[in-house]
Amino acid sequence: MDRKQALDEIKRIDREIVLLEHTAALLEWDEETQMPPEGLEGRAAQISLLKGYIHDLTASPEMGEALEACGEEQSVEDHALRRIHKREYDRAVKVPKTLVVAMSEAESRGQNAWVSARKDEDFASFAPYLEKIISLKREYAEAVGYEGLPYDALLDDYEPGMTSAQIDGVFAPLKAEVLKLLERITSCPQADDRFLYEEYPRDLQDQFGRQVLHDMGFDFKRGQLAEAVHPFTTTVGYDDVRITTRYTEPSVSSPLFSTIHEEGHGLYELGASNERTRGTVLADGVSMAIHESQSRLWENIIGRSGEFWEYYYPQLQGLFPSQLGGITKDAFLRGINRVEPSFIRVNADEVTYNLHIILRYELEKRLVSGDLKVGDLPWAWNSLMQELLGITPEKPSDGVLQDVHWSAGLIGYFPTYALGNLYGAQFYRTLLKQLPDTPQRISEGNLHDTAAWLNTEIYRRGSIYEPAELLKKVTGEVLDSSCFIEYLWDKYAHIYQW
Amino acid sequence: MDRKQALDEIKRIDREIVLLEHTAALLEWDEETQMPPEGLEGRAAQISLLKGYIHDLTASPEMGEALEACGEEQSVEDHALRRIHKREYDRAVKVPKTLVVAMSEAESRGQNAWVSARKDEDFASFAPYLEKIISLKREYAEAVGYEGLPYDALLDDYEPGMTSAQIDGVFAPLKAEVLKLLERITSCPQADDRFLYEEYPRDLQDQFGRQVLHDMGFDFKRGQLAEAVHPFTTTVGYDDVRITTRYTEPSVSSPLFSTIHEEGHGLYELGASNERTRGTVLADGVSMAIHESQSRLWENIIGRSGEFWEYYYPQLQGLFPSQLGGITKDAFLRGINRVEPSFIRVNADEVTYNLHIILRYELEKRLVSGDLKVGDLPWAWNSLMQELLGITPEKPSDGVLQDVHWSAGLIGYFPTYALGNLYGAQFYRTLLKQLPDTPQRISEGNLHDTAAWLNTEIYRRGSIYEPAELLKKVTGEVLDSSCFIEYLWDKYAHIYQW
Numbered sequence: 001m002d003r004k005q006a007l008d009e010i011k012r013i014d015r016e017i018v019l020l021e022h023t024a025a026l027l028e029w030d031e032e033t034q035m036p037p038e039g040l041e042g043r044a045a046q047i048s049l050l051k052g053y054i055h056d057l058t059a060s061p062e063m064g065e066a067l068e069a070c071g072e073e074q075s076v077e078d079h080a081l082r083r084i085h086k087r088e089y090d091r092a093v094k095v096p097k098t099l100v101v102a103m104s105e106a107e108s109r110g111q112n113a114w115v116s117a118r119k120d121e122d123f124a125s126f127a128p129y130l131e132k133i134i135s136l137k138r139e140y141a142e143a144v145g146y147e148g149l150p151y152d153a154l155l156d157d158y159e160p161g162m163t164s165a166q167i168d169g170v171f172a173p174l175k176a177e178v179l180k181l182l183e184r185i186t187s188c189p190q191a192d193d194r195f196l197y198e199e200y201p202r203d204l205q206d207q208f209g210r211q212v213l214h215d216m217g218f219d220f221k222r223g224q225l226a227e228a229v230h231p232f233t234t235t236v237g238y239d240d241v242r243i244t245t246r247y248t249e250p251s252v253s254s255p256l257f258s259t260i261h262e263e264g265h266g267l268y269e270l271g272a273s274n275e276r277t278r279g280t281v282l283a284d285g286v287s288m289a290i291h292e293s294q295s296r297l298w299e300n301i302i303g304r305s306g307e308f309w310e311y312y313y314p315q316l317q318g319l320f321p322s323q324l325g326g327i328t329k330d331a332f333l334r335g336i337n338r339v340e341p342s343f344i345r346v347n348a349d350e351v352t353y354n355l356h357i358i359l360r361y362e363l364e365k366r367l368v369s370g371d372l373k374v375g376d377l378p379w380a381w382n383s384l385m386q387e388l389l390g391i392t393p394e395k396p397s398d399g400v401l402q403d404v405h406w407s408a409g410l411i412g413y414f415p416t417y418a419l420g421n422l423y424g425a426q427f428y429r430t431l432l433k434q435l436p437d438t439p440q441r442i443s444e445g446n447l448h449d450t451a452a453w454l455n456t457e458i459y460r461r462g463s464i465y466e467p468a469e470l471l472k473k474v475t476g477e478v479l480d481s482s483c484f485i486e487y488l489w490d491k492y493a494h495i496y497q498w
Numbered sequence: 499m500d501r502k503q504a505l506d507e508i509k510r511i512d513r514e515i516v517l518l519e520h521t522a523a524l525l526e527w528d529e530e531t532q533m534p535p536e537g538l539e540g541r542a543a544q545i546s547l548l549k550g551y552i553h554d555l556t557a558s559p560e561m562g563e564a565l566e567a568c569g570e571e572q573s574v575e576d577h578a579l580r581r582i583h584k585r586e587y588d589r590a591v592k593v594p595k596t597l598v599v600a601m602s603e604a605e606s607r608g609q610n611a612w613v614s615a616r617k618d619e620d621f622a623s624f625a626p627y628l629e630k631i632i633s634l635k636r637e638y639a640e641a642v643g644y645e646g647l648p649y650d651a652l653l654d655d656y657e658p659g660m661t662s663a664q665i666d667g668v669f670a671p672l673k674a675e676v677l678k679l680l681e682r683i684t685s686c687p688q689a690d691d692r693f694l695y696e697e698y699p700r701d702l703q704d705q706f707g708r709q710v711l712h713d714m715g716f717d718f719k720r721g722q723l724a725e726a727v728h729p730f731t732t733t734v735g736y737d738d739v740r741i742t743t744r745y746t747e748p749s750v751s752s753p754l755f756s757t758i759h760e761e762g763h764g765l766y767e768l769g770a771s772n773e774r775t776r777g778t779v780l781a782d783g784v785s786m787a788i789h790e791s792q793s794r795l796w797e798n799i800i801g802r803s804g805e806f807w808e809y810y811y812p813q814l815q816g817l818f819p820s821q822l823g824g825i826t827k828d829a830f831l832r833g834i835n836r837v838e839p840s841f842i843r844v845n846a847d848e849v850t851y852n853l854h855i856i857l858r859y860e861l862e863k864r865l866v867s868g869d870l871k872v873g874d875l876p877w878a879w880n881s882l883m884q885e886l887l888g889i890t891p892e893k894p895s896d897g898v899l900q901d902v903h904w905s906a907g908l909i910g911y912f913p914t915y916a917l918g919n920l921y922g923a924q925f926y927r928t929l930l931k932q933l934p935d936t937p938q939r940i941s942e943g944n945l946h947d948t949a950a951w952l953n954t955e956i957y958r959r960g961s962i963y964e965p966a967e968l969l970k971k972v973t974g975e976v977l978d979s980s981c982f983i984e985y986l987w988d989k990y991a992h993i994y995q996w
Contacts, residue, residue, distance in 0.1 A: 019547045022540060023521060026528060035738060038720045042520060042735030042777075049517045053551075222536045237540030240533060279540075 006070035007078055009062060010085055014280050017057050024050040026236040031108075032228040033244065044108035048101050055100040058085070059092035077276055080464045084281055087160065095143045099136065106132045107409035114407030115229065123378050123396045130406055131374045134367055137411050141368070151368045154412030158288040159419065160466065164365060167415050170422065170481050171358055177485045178354050179388075181492065185339045185351065188496050193335035198323045200252040208319055209245065209259040212312070216263055216298065217451045218243075222270055230404040231258045231346075233265035238279050241269045252320070253336050254347050260303045264295030267451060271459025286463040286470060288413060292420025293427060294458065300350050300421075301428050301487070302442060302450065304337055306494075310443035337495055341389035343398040350421075351488060355388045357418040360403075364411050423471060425484035427458065430475045504568035505576055507560060508583055512778050515555050522548040524734040530726040531742060542606035546599050553598045556583070557590035575774055578962045582779050585658065593641045597634065604630045605907035612905030613727065621876050621894045628904055629872045632865050635909050639866070649866045652910030656786040657917065658964065662863060665913050668920065668979050669856055675983045676852050677886075679990065683837045683849065686994050691833035696821045698750040706817055707743065707757040710810070714761055714796065715949045716741075720768055728902040729756045729844075731763035736777050739767045750818070751834050752845050758801045762793035765949060769957025784961040784968060786911060790918025791925060792956065798848050798919075799926050799985070800940060800948065802835055804992075808941035835993055839887035841896035848919075849986060853886045855916040858901075862909050921969060923982035925956065928973040 001009070027047050035043060057063065067086050074082065110129040117126035141150035152163045213225065228244035235241050243266045245259040268291060273283040285291035302308055309316075309329055316332075317324045324332065339349045345356040363380055366372035372380055381400040382392045393399035405413055431453055432438055441449050457474045465473060472478070492498075499507070525545050533541060555561065565584050572580065608627040615624035639651035650661045711723065726742035733739050741760040745753045766789060771781040783789035800806055807814075807827055814830075815822045822830065837847045843854040861878055864870035870878055879898040884890045891897035903911055929951055930936055939947050955972045963971060970976070990996075 016547065019540075019544050023525065023544050023548070026544075027521065027524060030524060030528065030734075034722060035735075036719055036722050038717075039735045039738030042517075042738055045777075046517050046521050046524075046735065049514065050521070219536075221534055224532060224534050236528075237533075237537045237544065240537030240540055279543075 001065065001069045003069065003071050003073075006066040006068075007074065007082075009066035010070060010081060011280070013057050013060065013063050013066070014081060014085065017054055018279060018281055018283075020050050020054050020057070022236050022238075022240075024054070025234045029234050029236055029242050032230075032232070033226045040108070040112050044105055047108055048104040051104045052097055052101050055092055055095070055097055058088045059095075063089050064093070076464060077280075077282060080282055081280060083466075084463060091144055094145065095140060099139055099143065103133075103136045103140065103409060106136055107407070110407040110409065111404065114401065114404065118397050118401045121395045121397055121401075123401060126401065126407070127374050127377075130377075133406065133409050134374065134411070137409065138368060138370075149365065149369060151365045151412060154368065155415065156412075158410075158413050158416050160287060161468070162289075162415075162419075167361065167419070170479065171361070171415075171418065174354055174418065174422075174481045174485065175358055175388075177481075178351055178488075181488055182339065182341075182351055182355075184498075185492060185496065190340065191334035191338045192331070193338045195323060195327050195332075196253050196335055197251055200320060200323060202247050204319045205247060205252060205255055208316060209256055211315070212256070212260060213243075213263050215445065215447045216260070216267060217448060218263055218266060219270060223266060225259070231262050233262045233269065235269045235273075235284070238273055238283070239270075241266045252323070257299050257303055257336075258346065261295040261299040264298035265291055267298075267454070268294045268459050271455045272462035274460050274462075276460070277462045277464070282462045282464055284463050286461075286465065287467045288416035289419035289423055290458070290467050290470065292417050293423035294420075294454065296417075296420050297424035297428055297454075301424060302447075304333075304350070305439070305442070306333055307439040307443040309333055309336075311445040334495060337491075339492070341391050343385075343391065343393045344402055346402075351492070352389060354418050354421065357414055359384050359388055360414040361418075364406070364414065368411065419479070422479060422481050422484045423467075425487045426471065426475050426477055426479075427454075428487075429483055430457075499563065499567045501567065501569050501571075504564040504566075505572065505580075507564035508568060508579060509778070511555050511558065511561050511564070512579060512583065515552055516777060516779055516781075518548050518552050518555070520734050520736075520738075522552070523732045527732050527734055527740050527742075530728075530730070531724045538606070538610050542603055545606055546602040549602045550595055550599050553590055553593070553595055556586045557593075561587050562591070574962060575778075575780060578780055579778060581964075582961060589642055592643065593638060597637055597641065601631075601634045601638065601907055604634055605905070608905040608907065609902065612899065612902065616895050616899045619893045619895055619899075621899055624899065624905070625872050625875075628875075631904065631907050632872065632909070635907065636866060636868075647863065647867060649863045649910060652866065653913065654910075656908075656911050656914050658785060659966070660787075660913075660917075665859065665917070668977065669859065669913075669916065672852055672916065672920075672979045672983065673856055673886075675979075676849055676986075679986055680837065680839075680849055680853075682996075683990060683994065688838065689832035689836045690829070691836045693821060693825050693830075694751050694833055695749055698818060698821060700745050702817045703745060703750060703753055706814060707754055709813070710754070710758060711741075711761050713943065713945045714758070714765060715946060716761055716764060717768060721764060723757070729760050731760045731767065733767045733771075733782070736771055736781070737768075739764045750821075755797050755801055755834075756844065759793045759797035762796035763789055765796075765952070766792045766957050769953045770960035772958055772960075774958070775960045775962070780960045780962055782961050784959075784963065785965045786914035787917035787921055788956070788965050788968065790915050791921035792918075792952065794915075794918050795922035795926055795952075799922060800945075802831075802848070803937070803940070804831055805937040805941040807831055807834075809943040832993060835989075837990070839889050841883075841889065841891045842900055844900075849990070850887060852916050852919065855912055857882050857886055858912040859916075862904070862912065866909065917977070920977060920979050920982045921965075923985045924969065924973050924975055924977075925952075926985075927981055928955075 024047055027043060031043050063085060067082065067089055070082055072079065110133050113126050113129040117123060137154060138150060141153035144153045146153040149164050155162055155164060210225065222239045223241040223243065225243045225245065227246055229246065231244045231246055233241065233243050243262040245255055245262060247255045268285050272285060277283040309332060313329045313332055337349065339351045341352055342348055345353065348356050362384060363372065363377065367374065367377065378396060378400045385399065386392045431450065435449065435453060438450060461470060468478065522545055525541060529541050561583060565580065565587055568580060570577065608631050611624050611627040615621060635652055636648060639648035642651045644651040647662050653660055653662060708723065720737045721739040721741065723741045723743065725744055727744065729742045729744055731739065731741050741764045743753055743757040743760060766783050770783060775781040807830060811827045811830055835847065837849045839850055840846055843851065846854050860882060861870065861875065865872065865875065876894060876898045880890050883897065929948065933947065933951060936948060959968060966976065
């Protein structure tokens with residue numbers, strides 16, 4: 001096999017893996033958005049079969065030989081293709097197929113158990129499923145290997161190269177500064193945001209959300225918006241990206257910002273599939289944290305800014321005159337940026353959100369190491385929540401059962417949300433340096449120029465560069481927390497007029 | 499490999515094939531019900547990949563060896579499993595995988611082209627796709643082999659063992675009798691059915707349709723109802739059957755009877771998955787004609803009967819007082835059973851419907867043999883329509899472009915609709931012999947007992963027995979057209995009070 005043949009073989013297997021991943025994503029999308037309840041067992045078996053195929057292809061002898069034979073001298077794209085498959089191959093050959101299949105089944109069943117447990121406020125009924133998932137994850141970490149903690153092996157699945165030691169280093173100043181900022185904010189009179197919790201007709205919310213999606217540039221010929229219990233975005237084809245949202249309390253801001261958040265992911269996925277990458281594993285976000293930087297940049301830095309609402313608030317008022325007619329734009333802005341310790345992560349403000357992540361990060365590290373038993377998790381959750389946020393949830397759905405992640409086997413995923421905040425602030429500062437009138441354009445309803453810059457700098461690059469390399473290319477910087485901390489202090493100093 | 503091991507191997511491969519078939523069915527369901535338009539190319543590649551896997555498993559050396567080694571002495575279920583896989587294996591090893599993949603891609607593209615062509619009334623834009631499909635089907639027939647016509651090899655895919663010679667034998671008296679009945683009916687004054695074409699709010703239609711589905715026993719925990727351009731039913735998991743309907747003109751009767759029709763398929767599929775068959779290829783209808791007998795029995799023999807509307811008409815009147823308040827039950831019954839030559843097969847009455855099938859059957863036989871060129875198809879369609887029904891469509895969407903089947907590669911499928919009429923009448927006559935008060939029960943809103951009888955006699959048997967064997971077991975008879983012809987004459991003699 002010469003180098004050219006080897007590369008062709010990698011591309012052939014890559015294409016098949018991508019098709020299977022899109023298919024599995026559609027099975028999951030359907031499960032979350034419309035599958036009838038008794039479909040679960042068959043669906044779990046289907047997903048598990050496809051994940052087995054993906055594992056077999058990823059770790060196939062053909063792939064191993066082709067990776068050896070193709071060398072390292074290729075175009076940028078082919079080099080990246082080899083890098084990713086080499087990494088996946090090295091991991092996959094270490095993991096027995098039986099374990100892959102067992103994880104997939106445990107996760108599918110775990111999600112179902114979580115849905116019931118959450119509805120019934122019954123953590124105990126979910127505990128055995130979570131224990132199974134964690135035990136399989138430990139097996140997985142041992143199979144894959146790690147240098148520091150077993151947890152690092154899991155983390156590496158979502159943020160390649162990242163370790164808990166590095167995260168500890170970034171989260172320490174983040175935690176200290178956020179607690180300081182939170183103390184300063186809570187010493188001020190609190191904004192009134194009760195108007196957000198009135199009755200907002202759902203079809204009008206949907207209409208407004210779709211308008212914003214459209215303005216951000218979401219192509220409905222290449223994607224779709226539906227509802228799910230826990231909003232997510234998934235790519236189910238070369239040109240088919242599915243976004244979900246949910247319409248639950250609190251009424252108007254949570255669904256909208258959730259939609260904008262998922263749209264941030266969706267734009268990244270749509271942009272990542274282009275003439276350089278289409279149909280390959282490169283047509284995807286490079287890591288969870290970079291992905292999250294895009295969703296959180298749109299949701300928070302742009303979506304909760306004064307500029308954004310300069311343009312959109314009159315429209316929102318027009319749709320909801322009885323609810324918002326008497327609320328000024330500044331009052332609305334204070335309302336949607338109200339900072340207050342609360343139970344639910346996805347509804348948390350930009351400041352306390354980071355504490356929610358630090359809490360989950362600390363707990364999942366301890367669950368994986370075995371320092372914390374699943375049976376003690378509700379107690380540990382509540383206790384750490386009290387320590388960080390000064391509040392204690394009264395029911396599991398407000399605490400330990402609120403998130404889908406652990407039930408879906410996504411352990412090591414949570415820290416990427418906070419890392420996304422840090423990356424997002426660094427990207428946005430660079431955008432402001434290069435296009436200083438961005439806030440002005442946004443205030444005129446021009447989201448297109450921002451989306452175009454992000455598309456060129458980040459989306460279109462897909463997985464061609466590794467996270468740190470991409471950050472360097474775009475910003476010239478390395479990851480640090482100071483930019484985000486500075487952004488938070490500036491934003492709230494402005495809101496509270498310190 | 500001993501017999502036990504061989505059987506286990508067949509079951510292992512069977513399970514994998516069934517999971518892949520359900521997955522492919524979900525990809526198609528999503529494509530028909532909600533996929534964004536640009537998703538098509540990726541979706542075609544996904545379906546084609548899975549169909550390739552299914553073909554490989556069906557024709558695998560492991561399957562071939564196991565079929566040889568397992569012998570013929572098994573339980574009834576295992577014997578059936580072996581019978582089906584032996585048949586599929588023998589066919590599949592004759593068909594090159596490249597041809598399977600090419601057919602799948604041509605059909606996926608063909609369907610898309612058909613949707614556009616139908617919308618644009620432009621047969622020419624669809625013709626090259628249809629030519630490609632027919633040419634691949636001919637290749638397929640040659641690969642599989644046949645005794646009579648190449649067309650028989652295609653027919654055999656939908657109705658195992660059936661030949662065009664047999665169909666010619668059954669269709670000849672059917673055509674003669676139907677033409678005679680049609681002449682008699684058209685010599686009578688025609689029923690007024692204009693009230694069916696008024697404005698019927700769609701949500702109320704949906705509500706009524708779902709009520710009937712519920713009464714027939716459709717389990718919404720094991721299935722779902724959605725919308726598609728051309729209604730179909732598909733099984734996407736062990737306990738997950740998806741039905742579709744459409745709300746188009748004519749307004750109230752067409753969507754309802756389409757829903758009941760698909761529900762007939764759906765009940766069969768749900769019943770076929772039970773403790774004897776679940777997760778195997780036996781959990782499926784045994785043939786297209788038997789499947790169609792179930793949908794048409796519910797749609798026509800029951801759904802258009804006086805007994806059915808004895809119970810449901812007051813409810814329908816209650817939902818639509820302004821449209822139906824002044825229409826008596828008998829007038830309604832005459833309206834929904836109005837016989838009149840018309841263009842669209844799926845809206846055709848029970849009498850002329852058979853002529854629509856005979857037309858398609860004749861044309862597709864000639865397309866496959868090469869006697870008829872695709873370019874001449876619109877002309878041939880119109881000419882035969884004039885001959886059989888005395889009318890000529892003015893646009894392709896009323897004629898040659900009305901059905902999805904040919905674009906989806908379903909050539910040899912149409913005759914099973916009329917065979918379904920024949921089987922259905924034979925089954926229903928047996929039901930009446932065994933439970934003579936069935937009409938009375940239906941008139942009291944009890945559809946449950948009919949569904950239970952069908953479940954025991956037909957649904958639960960899945961694919962365990964071959965069509966002719968099943969017919970014999972249930973009715974003690976062989977296929978013939980006289981029962982259906984008698985049913986038609988009786989029904990219309992009653993309606994027209996001859």
